[in-house]
Amino acid sequence: MTEKKRTTIILFSGDYDKAMAAYIIANGAAAYDHEVTIFHTFWGLNALRKEEQVRVQKGFLEKMFAKMMPRGADKLGLSRMHFAGIGPKLIKQVMKKHNAMPLPQLIDMAKEQGVKLVACQMTVDLLGLKQEELIDGIEFAGVAAYLADASEGNVNLFI
Amino acid sequence: MTEKKRTTIILFSGDYDKAMAAYIIANGAAAYDHEVTIFHTFWGLNALRKEEQVRVQKGFLEKMFAKMMPRGADKLGLSRMHFAGIGPKLIKQVMKKHNAMPLPQLIDMAKEQGVKLVACQMTVDLLGLKQEELIDGIEFAGVAAYLADASEGNVNLFI
Amino acid sequence: MTEKKRTTIILFSGDYDKAMAAYIIANGAAAYDHEVTIFHTFWGLNALRKEEQVRVQKGFLEKMFAKMMPRGADKLGLSRMHFAGIGPKLIKQVMKKHNAMPLPQLIDMAKEQGVKLVACQMTVDLLGLKQEELIDGIEFAGVAAYLADASEGNVNLFI
Structure with a gap:
């Protein structure tokens, strides 16, 4: 009986490159059979x-x-x-050239692989976002839920 | 005999929103009975x-x-x-509306809950700060102390 | 038979101060006999x-x-x-005054202490860097190698 490995990522940043890093790690970990959670807070929402x-x-x-x-x-x-705004265009062009997945596809892939996508309820409220404005298939939770997941695993990142 | 869970956060950033995230996680972890350390370095000081x-x-x-x-x-x-400077004011207004605790109160709460607040001695010296300029009730330590704490727990974040 | 402790750092940032923090932690951990990996991706390259x-x-x-x-x-x-560009000069001046090691020396020290320096192959390709342009003594690997290291240890940071 081996325990499942676990990876949790807090995505605080709203930068394309950092979100890409978060989702690439998450997808990699899911492919290696980790239980993965991305907890989106502040600009990461x-x-x-x-x-x-x-x-x-x-x-x-x-x-x-x-x-x-x-x-x-x-x-x-x-x-x-x-x-x-030129930087993001350049990066996307380069990514296309190298057949790297753009962020929206990385997110779809994460959902397909069963990565748990969580929106931090407190910052959703703070920034005045409504559930209908966010994509489907995500959960809403707080710091308690994050800690429950994180304290079971050892790959815990803040991005 | 269960071992105490442990959370350590390196607060490198001097941004209000990132410091808030750090202290919310720390207070949450302390409420769930983790031993918590926030190690302030560089701008986080x-x-x-x-x-x-x-x-x-x-x-x-x-x-x-x-x-x-x-x-x-x-x-x-x-x-x-x-x-x-308008952004911080807006955020604080929004936080007030939602009854979210502002950062100075989050820090007070952390102290009351026994979160260990550490100032990185090396960067205190680098930035020319003096002990008298920092709030009371904090410790001064280095990377060795950080590692001793971090290697005992598994929620270890760099913010 | 005690297991070796392990520290892995993803260095995403291309900032001098953040890279310094990464290498100071890495060198500290190596001094305390951890197996240490710094995985350089995006601007950290x-x-x-x-x-x-x-x-x-x-x-x-x-x-x-x-x-x-x-x-x-x-x-x-x-x-x-x-x-x-004035900030970096000031910091370096202050570091000299306090006998703190500048980043290039911290990197040399890490290599001497056996810290594994890895360049993320995917972002090396994305940013169009060639192996000849990077310093000697580093490895090239991907997210799978990172996860293999990280899931064996518990000090895992994203900087």
């Missing part, structure tokens, strides 16, 4: 937003945040060499 | 600075650093959407 | 570039990346207070 605008009731501050934050995985910027 | 100016002898470089770095948890900026 | 220009065949995009990215550990910028 932007990777889970639907691309299309969803009509929801919001207060003024929440509308402002919603407007200023990128809508979905494909819209994220780079952590460096962003150059007003 | 700014969260431990006293708000008031403290008269100490410093060289020129040290004075410059002291001047350019934010004094205390309440003064930290955001990792993104800082917008010349 | 810049710490492994040779300082001198190496003649290699590259496509247009790869040439652009190569040009825009810092060549070697000594050329990295700071994660904050970069101030158009």
